[in-house]
Amino acid sequence: MTQQGVRWTADQVLALAPDAASRKAGSKLGAAGPWSEAGSSDEGTVWGLCKGSGSKPYQTIVDIADASGPAYKCSCPSRKFPCKHALGLLLLWAGGDGAVPTGEAPEWAGQWIAGRRKRAEEKRSGDSSGSPSGSADPEAARRRAERRAERVTAGAVELEQRLTDLLRGGLASAEQAGYGLWEETAARMVDAQAQGLASRVRELGAIPSTGPGWPVRLLEECALLHLLGQGWLRRERLPDALAATVRSRIGLPGSADGPPVRDRWLVLAQYDTVDTRLTTRRIWLYGADSNRTALLLSYGAAGRAPELALPVGLTLEAEVSAYPGAGQLRVALGEQFAPPAPTAICPQGMTTSQAAARYGDALRDDPWLESVPVTLDRVVPTPDGDSWQLADADEDAALPLTPAARSRPGLWRLVALSGGAPVRVFGECGHQGFTPLTAWPEGPGEAIALC
């Protein structure tokens, strides 16, 4: 339960903002001025009245006790989620200067909270009674899956043909063919309901413009795509776990039916990647008891933030269930037993050599893996020509940063935090280098988000 002592930090609150404008607007409302009758309850609810431009103040309620991240309700007309009032209220609460005292919820807030609690209760009892969800007709479902597999097979065969054509004519011609060729092939893969293939094909199109060394990268990606296609076509002969990995890489839906694992999960990092169709949010979790790292994926329509948001540096006592596939870290968040709370948990770290070896090992289970999540202990951000690396404080070994990580503002937060001294860094380690996501100073200090 949330007590007075464990309020969130302003950074954690601001991480919930759907975009920069909301961040700014929310920051402005994070002061006592426009708020009245604000309060919070020990059950993890915060409420307040915010004076807006109209005569009637907006009623804002945030429920941070919820299993799937905070829930918001506000009487303002904004379609942003959470709206600036919810952010401002949380900031005010996080500020902890007595502007949001503990107290009894007013009626307008109490009703909504009670309703939520009741629905959550019903859902939980409904789940435990084991009501079957999904399709009622297993036979029809099987037929649908078969039809889809046939389409994917047709797509994989077509893709193989394109790849051999490309290799026959030479990659040099791909540079001239440009983006259009690949867009068309990607569209064919979408038709074949193989999203995983489609997005890989789309990325191929961008490689010839990525500067020196592009033939190497293009051949690598073509070869891995070929490997994936072949894996699909011969999936019957693969071990079950690897076949599941191929299915998930191809883009077939899986369900998180692994056994639920209860742990104190530390939110290591949260970041979004945006393309023209979809916003993908990745949240890395670290289980304090199981010493295991897990990935939560959630999606939003293009330009909109996914709903699930967990502030970096908090832990939640919860159950997660794994998705199928060898070497797959993706999980689904199950029941949550307590709201996210600040913590002193920090994942165990390793050296850069161990991290590189970890990536090599992981490829055995999933050869298409771009990177693995690792925590490096005692590394020093070090300038290396135009680029940066994370150098072991005690060994002559270093991991270079990925090109993307080099241009992010988080790099400078990391450098500033280090000040030339060793720090602990969580990030993704792969063949392109290391992407730092979160850092901790040596000695006491809270987690600093870098993404």
Place this chain on the structure above:
Amino acid sequence: MTRTSAPVDAPATGAWEGLVTTALLGTDRRTPPGTGPGPEAPVALLDAAAVETVRRRAGLRPARASQRPQPAPEDPRPPLPQAAAHRLAVLLADRPGASGGGRRGTTPDLTELLPQWLAAANARGFAPPPQLLPALLDAARGRTDLRPAALEFAGPRALWLARLNPDWRFALRSTPGGGAALPHLDDADSIRQLWQEGLFAERVALLSALRSRDPAAARELLETTWATERAEDRLMFLDSLRTGLGPDDEPFMEQALADRSRNVRATAAELLSALPGSALAARMAVRAEACVAIDHMQPTQPTQDSPATGSTVATPTITVEAPHECDPGMERDGVVAKAPAGRGQRSWWFGQLVEAAPLGTWSRRLGGRTPREIVALPVTDDWQGELHAAWCRAAVRQRDAEWSRALLGEPSAPEAGGPGAVSLAERAKLLGTLDAAERAEWVAGFISTHGLSEAFQLLGVCAVPWAPPLGRAVVDALNIARDAGSYPWSFSGVMGLAERCLDPSEAGRLDGLLAVPDEPENASPGAGGYWAEAFQRLVTTLRLRAAMTEELNTS
């Protein structure tokens, strides 16, 4: 991939390169190694490439470590209290331009509070959380006015960072000596060494630091190399003696009056004239006295106050006889002979003489009168403007509060509001010589009589937070302006100042102004609502400032 070292065995690397070459040219032109030509060749190539790709990735090793950076110097200051660190993060997140311009609404302008927050944090000697340094440096990069306070707060680690990021070079430029540590000021040997061998910026920093601690030692240090310095450097060094200027500096300054460089001579003269006991001041006094006299024989001009009675009662009047030439002695003492375009030579010289003469001269010269009586004397032949303006400059230069008071006059006097002999800019400077309470009181009196339209410049020189009488005067004047029915943005400058400068404890007194008033007949449409909004913003900002201070005080 290229960044990490390649797997060790060279043959495999060779095999991979063979595959890449074949792939580039195409299997129609070149047969992949290890297979025959034919329709299966591309598939064989892809198979081999897939194996090689995974092999290469699985065999990646860390690279050699580059030269690790020197650790940043230790920051001995205590860390910020947590709430204050969060506040700083919020203030820095509010970067201008994110949501464009537009009406400001009722929410405080956080960017405008950053300077105040920095000043408060610096006064308490806190160190910043290191992860906020990049945002702090970016903010200072965009706003030069923030730089001194931001860099002071940012401390040694920010300079360490600035050496690594070209975007933040300004931090090295703005800090004398590029942040190089000054030697301990008791260590005479290293001081002398740095003074003789250091870069210009380091030497300026050393001289200013030493001057503010031990003025005589700084002057003596400068004298050791004075003769060999370049003219531009002499000017800068001489200027840094402005701090802690005292009678002991006179011999050195007198010597600088004979300098080869005109600018050095002028600066030396200016510094000397700020020492009322100096020989230069005495020489200027003699020259100035020769130009000004009291004439007791002037007949009273009929005025409104005392209608002409026909009698010839004589009123003492100041007469001015400007110098006829600028002799070499005057030039040596810093008088500039050539008048700027549009000014008469003689009045130009006269102004400079009066400006440089000690103000104490005039009481003696003009019959033992007090400054107030002297300023009240009529002046013949339109010389009043020239004479009073020169006295203003002298009062500012010599920081003479009594003369400043006399020249400022009563704040409620009618001429205080309009263009009189003393302009608003000069008034603001004169106010600077008074102590904070007196300054606030004078400006409060001025605003009560003349309103806010001319007050902006004067408010700028008042100490923050505003003293109670001044705060009350501003709030009352804003209230009057609102009742007059104009729009609040006519007063946006004063409103913005009030948000930053009003004492937060005044917030309670503003409660009555927050409601939307009934619109009077002649008011601008909707003005009442905008005023309520502006006052709400004012109150919100004041509350926020109170919270900011509170956070910094709890540790």
